[in-house]
Amino acid sequence: MLNSGSPTYIELHCHSAFSFLDGASSPEEIAVHAKALGYPALALTDRNGLYGSMIFAQTASDLELQAITGAEVSLLDGTRLTILVENATGYKNLCRLLTETHLKQEDRHDPKLAFSSLCESHEGLIIMSGDRDGFLPTELRQNGITAARKLAAKCLDTFGRDTFFIELQRNAVKGDLKQTRALADIADKLSINVVATGDVHYHTRKKHRLYDVMVAIRNRTTLDGSHDFRKPNSNFYLRDRGEVEFLFHDRPDAIHNTVVIAERCRSFNLKNDLGYVFPDFKGGDMQSAPEALAEMCWQKLERLYPKEESEHRAEAEKRLKHELELAEHHKLSGFFLVYRDLMELAQTVADDVRKGSRRAHGKLLPGRGRGSSVSSIICFFLGLSHIDPVKNKLFIGRFLNKEMESVPDIDLDFPREIREELIRRVYSRYGAEHTGLVCTFPTYRLRSSVRDIGKALDLPMGEIEQVAKLASHYSDADQMGEELEKIPGFEGRSEAPLWKDLCYLSEQIAGLPRHISQHVGGMIISSKPLVEIVPLELSAMPDRVLCQWDKDSCDDARFIKIDFLALGMLSLVEECVELITRHTGKVPDLSRIDFNDAKVYDQICVGDTVGLFQIESRAQIQMLRRSRPRNIEDLAVEVAIIRPGPIVGGAVNPYVRRREDKRNAEKAGKTYKPPLDHPLLEEALSETMGVILYQDQVLQVCQALAGFTAGQAEGLRRAMSRRRSREKMEGFWEDFLRGATERGVSESTAKRVFEQVIGFSEFGFPKSHAVAFGLLAYQSAWLRYYHPSEYYTALFNNQPMGFYSLDVLTRDANRHGVDVLLPDINTSDVYCTIEDDALRIGLSFVRAAGTDVMEATVVEREHGGPFKCLSDFVRRAPPDLSRDAIENLVWVGACDCFGITRRELLWQVGLWLPPKHAAKTKHRVRRQMELPLNHPHENISFANVKADERLVAEYQMLGFAASGHPFTLLKDSLPQNLVRCNQLEKHEHDEIVTVAGLVVARQRPHTAKGFVFVLLEDETGMINVIVHPDIHDRFRIAIRGEPYLWVEGRLAKDDGALNVIANELRPLTVQRRVPSFEKAGQSPYRFLKDLRRSPPSAKSWG
């Protein structure tokens, strides 16, 4: 019955941006707008997924709007149906159907469901006939009204009158009138209910332009090329309810049925009705979880803190009691025990992975804890952490407290290969239906939006790339206009045709999800089939299944997320231990090395840390020279200090100064007491020189200075780990001030301390995490100091990793006495190996020479003996080895062992193999029959390639130069008065100097207020160049795009740290004629030009 008073229509067909380029509004925008329009309920029906349903349900709940869960499902014939959830059974069925839609298709990008599956599992669902391309309208359009009537009758029979509805849509599309008349006619004749829907794709009409662009992006074409795919008008917005009722005034039953359906769907609430249960632990049938956990932990306590032997026994006992109480209070005992089961599984996996290798005896852990869980003594006892929390004085409140509302996170790091296998084993232990990886949704930022929208608008590709490259990487898409104004050559473009649209549309697209991707390590395990709680789909990586919710939605659903993270450094350590064992015959036990080795710390203190874990970056190196760590605790500080939290909180400089004061005081035989903002902070901050460095200290400070209760501290803890944490943390100011005033703290002191607290809304580490990483940092330093060739070999083989490119690492290896040898077809392995304390580059490092094909090549060499000459190599190498790969191998000297010049080798390649353009398949085909004869033109002699050509070839074929820095060849042609990096020490502070070098890294940290840091390397070392924001804007093109830079600036010397503060930056130029080059018939100008064409990869951030 139509209510003649207030409108009654409810929208039941609505897409959000989680339909991935088929919806232009976020679920939050839709919910807020629906509320503003007076809708009491709304259904979100994204395409083939429930990606945004939890966000929508949460937002709608806050707005007191009924969120109806549903989806638009694609069928095998390309048509679609709209499905809504009526009750919990229906939700379970929808999740299963959506999972089938994704998992049963070969192409993961084209999910489709068999209609028969829907027929089998439609209980608790409401099925609607779909939009214009829906199931019934398509039949009507293609096969006429009789066929459509037959199909409708079939649906009626299968689903029943209460379940199946025919959708009527009136968006003023040509043909709508005729189509809705025909559909209504079919419905009336068969007594099927009709329902009005709006096919909403954006919440307000003004977003239709963005939707048009999204359609073009989805179809990988321009707006001009997407006429056939775009909606014809802008009527696909969330309409005013009165408007819709007016449109359907001739079918009041279609409006009324929206209310009927919404009422029926009221019994299911996504927020509360999921029924997720974490699996029970092994042995749950014999003993209760708290008993089992307590027994296990007390036994371990006896072993690790023996009575009368351990100085920490009493503290450990107290701590364990407290944690066990908390675990029981929050019913987490089973949770801890399941983690223990998982760690046992990881141990089995590690044993299997390492079986047969020498490192199997190296007492290596299967993995290590990270994050706040490392502070828990229960985790320590269960093997989930390797750090003693009592000895290291780790604060438990960040991980576990009485008031906590959500389940704590336990993050575990594993070497890559163990993690891969562990994920597979978890699937098989808990069942594929019970397990899924957490997903993430990459969102539109400035670079992605300029590329996607720019292409849709058909802007020149070169200009799009220029903007993408030159714009600040930290800028959001909604800052496109401002960024354009700053890019040389693009000033004023933000008002030009099409560019203006780019700015407008970028603003609208900012933050919207583009596609689904895999979270770094989160995994969900459920005792009830996960496939009935959230739909699953295939990941881009084989054998991986993702659930359709991201970290925050999983948290809202109160799922327990298990984080299995792959840590490259652990893989490196594994390989390094293996190489050391092979090389020396002894297995190093990294848990028993000397953790106070002065030689290792000496190297760290001078900033010689390239390639080490966590302490290798440009900023870390400078910090190390000033703070000079001498133990693991100091290293934990190093790991934690160069993070946005301490930087924004203003902790860095005071910490460094006070450490220096402490050193000086100790030298003078005095005791040093760091200054504190207030005496109440002594216990919380004295170990970090009176500043906040760790996340846990935020809670400790708030409790000590402002008397925060555990509940308030828990609120703060949650605020720190969520999106928009700054706003959330700022909300605590009044409580903080009130509490501080009650304790006699002045407002100015409270404000100063609170500023440091707010700093942690940026990112910071808990101490437990820093200690765990500090330990690994030391172990990496120890390995590099005592076993450099093994360390660098493992480092090369485990790329990509860390701050530096292989080009820099090569020269760093040289500085540590490790020669890096070019690949050799008769001695190199697939990966890098050690050869008489030198590092031999692996064959698979050569471009176009893939791992599989090089493996086959090495196998052939091992079976048939070394390759005797090029023709022998060409004859015996696997057919998949392309001519390109062979030529690349020749260029980098891998065939020098055949005793002829590289040009002669290249000539011979041409004799034995047909030209690339004549190749009909990707396989290599020989030009002639396999005859044991030499080619008549085989022995023509050519001069060898010159040094500069060799270096360019290395950059082109390997991506890095093993033969040395380009400046060693260019040194006579470089500009006058250039100061080499190793000579800067001799110059005065504030002196104007000119430096030049290869750009190793560019950083524009968002905490640095627009300052840019460029790390340059010449043949003698590296120097950090600081670029002021206005200098950056003047020389932006050179800074962001030029691989070789010339810099003039002021030398800044500060307590061992050297920086050049740039006044001017230019692309490096060299003299055109230099006698030393001319003698060899070469040109430095030409050499630099060639180098620029194949620059080594520099790492850029921001």
Added chain:
Amino acid sequence: MVTSTRTPIRTDRLRSLNRPKEIKVAECTLPATSNQLSTHPTHPVRVTADGQRDGTQREGSGEKLAAGSGQLAAEFAIPKTIWLDETLRTVDVIRELWEIEDEWWRDHIARRYFDVILDGGKHLVIYQNRLTGKWYAQTA
């Protein structure tokens, strides 16, 4: 002279046959019962001779949409009588109506089309340019 079969068709001449001709709409109503669109109640809306209606225009025209019936009128009003060749003609039947909004990145098009039959049986497509408010007719 016989025109070669290879001579390209002069599409410009063909187009001129169906070139939209500006017209005036005398009166609009909300969709009525009987001979028009469907079973909507009649709700006359005055449209001035230059095609402007109750102060309600779409995005891009610079004017805000009015609330209530004015907004409905702007969105859904249909022509009732039009001036065609200086004669006032009544729209007997609206066979179909549809909207186009496109090409906003080049020359923005926003039109509301009506496929109508006038008194006397003349079949016509008329449309309103929603950016200018002007009405046009072209043969169906």
